[in-house]
Amino acid sequence: MNFGIAPKDPPATRDDVERQIFPYEGNCGDYAVTKRDRLLRSGWPRSALLLAEVIIRTNGEHHLVLLVRKRRVVLVLDNLSPVVTPLVEALDRYVIVRAESGTDPQRWTRDVAAF
Numbered sequence: 565m566n567f568g569i570a571p572k573d574p575p576a577t578r579d580d581v582e583r584q585i586f587p588y589e590g591n592c593g594d595y596a597v598t599k600r601d602r603l604l605r606s607g608w609p610r611s612a613l614l615l616a617e618v619i620i621r622t623n624g625e626h627h628l629v630l631l632v633r634k635r636r637v638v639l640v641l642d643n644l645s646p647v648v649t650p651l652v653e654a655l656d657r658y659v660i661v662r663a664e665s666g667t668d669p670q671r672w673t674r675d676v677a678a679f
Contacts, residue, residue, distance in 0.1 A: 595643035596630045603632065616640075616663035617672075621656075629654075631663060 593615075600613045612633040620627050630641040631651065638651040640658075665671040 592628045592643050596628045596641070599630050599641050608632075610669070611666040614664040614666060617661040618658035619661060620644075620658060626661070627658070629658070633666075 632639045640654040662672045
């Protein structure tokens, strides 16, 4: 799926929190919500699929990824990598700023360990 959406920054008129599902082109947020939507449609529980804002260590940019809890492991799905990575390994590349709460998608938390 990383190659199914052409990378493109949102236009200046588009709100930064506005995301599109299944766009032809989009940014990291569009990728993350599309991946989450596909996993939800395939039966994954909402509480196991959380959006997370991270900072990329190499360039300081804010970025959105999808955290997926599978049993006791949290995986990171990221449009910048074709490889699904365990969160413990991804922390070499990212600083987690905040993530959606597993119990309330309207609430974001800095405590990803509780996920």
